[in-house]
Amino acid sequence: MEYTTTVLTGFVALYIFMLAAFTGFEIIGRVPAILHTPLMSGSNFIHGIVVVGALWALLNASSTLQQVVGFVGVLLGAGNAAGGYVVTERMLEMFKPSDKKKG
């Protein structure tokens, strides 16, 4: 049987938006303040997924204008994703507990 992508419109989309919004709220709500900066950076990385949308737009471009704008979109999106990842990982790597031997 041929698979076709489900079109997410109307209430289905609304349900997705609502549940995702609550998810984001719940995750951040319980985070200690020491992680706020890495978490802002981490969530910044997550919206780097926009690169995937820009990729679709560029691959389906049918005019020079669309190709130029699509190229810029992919470039910026890729920068968002890679930059967000690197700085977040660098920050989180540094958090270490006390050395157990000391005391």
Place this chain on the structure above:
Amino acid sequence: MNSALIIDAAYFLAAFLFIFGLKRMSSPITAPTGIRWAGLGMVVAVLASFLYTLDVEPDARPHLTTNVTLAIIALVLGFGWAWWSGKKVAMTAMPQMVALYNGMGGGAAAAIAAIELFGHKSHVGVGLALAVLGGLIGSISLSGSLIAWGKLDGRINKTLRLTGLQAINGTLLLVLVALGAYVVYMHGAVPAGILALFFALALFYGVMMTMPIGGADMPVVISLYNAFTGLAVGFEGYVLNNPALMIAGMVVGSAGTLLTLLMAKAMNRSVSNVLFSNFGAAGGEGDSEIEGSMKPADAGDAAINMRYASKVIIAPGYGLAVAQAQHKLYEFVKLLQANDVDVKFAIHPVAGRMPGHMNVLLAEAGVPYDIIFDMEDINAEFKEADVAVVIGANDTVNPAARTNKSSPIYGMPILNVDQAKQVYVVKRGQGKGYSGVENELFFRDNCNMVYGDAQKVMVEMIQAVKSLEGGH
């Protein structure tokens, strides 16, 4: 195998990994693995997207080779540049770097909107409206984040103060909404000039909205634009029928909004206050003469005093990081610990340039996170402390915030360092803090000033304690 099925499955996996990763990032123990899981999700999603080439729209088929080449070049350039810049950026410059990457995300969302609108690809009401809205928010986030980056990076020093600026901005926003509504009303069939004007005005609005905001408030603004970009990405996800974008965008949109509110609350300000008032403009007016005088102290004497104390609490501020003194400070702390002094760090919510920034800077120097405490958790302990040391902090320890109603910082929660038996303030000179307010603490009887560059002072303190041990 059907390529659409693989793409959808990959996006589902990516959405799962993003949420799972963010969840793990909520504790310092699991956080490093959290970002890696989320990173894996990103790789899966990007790789799967190349399956789009198997099924492009009829109009785009003749251009496919060019488009794929362009896509690969853009990916390599974007990933490469950001990876390189992210690796080399100093921890002190982290807030502006996050702003820059965030602006890029907003720009990408705006680019998707532009292609949809200029190419007349969306005709249905809701999709068209969300494309327009995402384009608007994404554009504001792009130009606004760039201004925020420029300000924090010291490239833009001017703070725009214009009478009637709010009226101008209000009018701009009204025009933007009207233009957007017109595009939706016309089912997207509007001249390209109108669309170009729409995007240009949106970018201009982002600049106008950010220019009047001072450097101290920038973190709140960056966090807000982070939420904006999330929303824009979520909306464009709807337009593209892409659930990964919808979920990731909306999760960040709400998480970013909450984070913005938490930051503003920590600074004792409301978000609207940050956006629409000129903080610092009133600074200095509430100044009254403070009785007493600032008493200098020798770094070595202060160090020896701490060496024989039983409990020392350190309140670091951004000045510590500017002087790059975190490593020397931790070396000194280890010396104290070796002499059985109980040392703790007290972090004000806005220490550094944004909440949690100081924790990152201390972590960089190797300070373990279990001797670092948030303000609420440690404020009660100051009265039991023999010595409190303030390094490169000012407004966050000013008792005027508790008592002086005419002070611009009145009402802001502060670290209770003044309750310690002895307070040492390490400071370059007699200047005022970021808010431009004189600090009452410095004039208190139990407070002494150790003047000098924080790094030099720490070196002197280390030597003083070491020479003491040499004499045994």
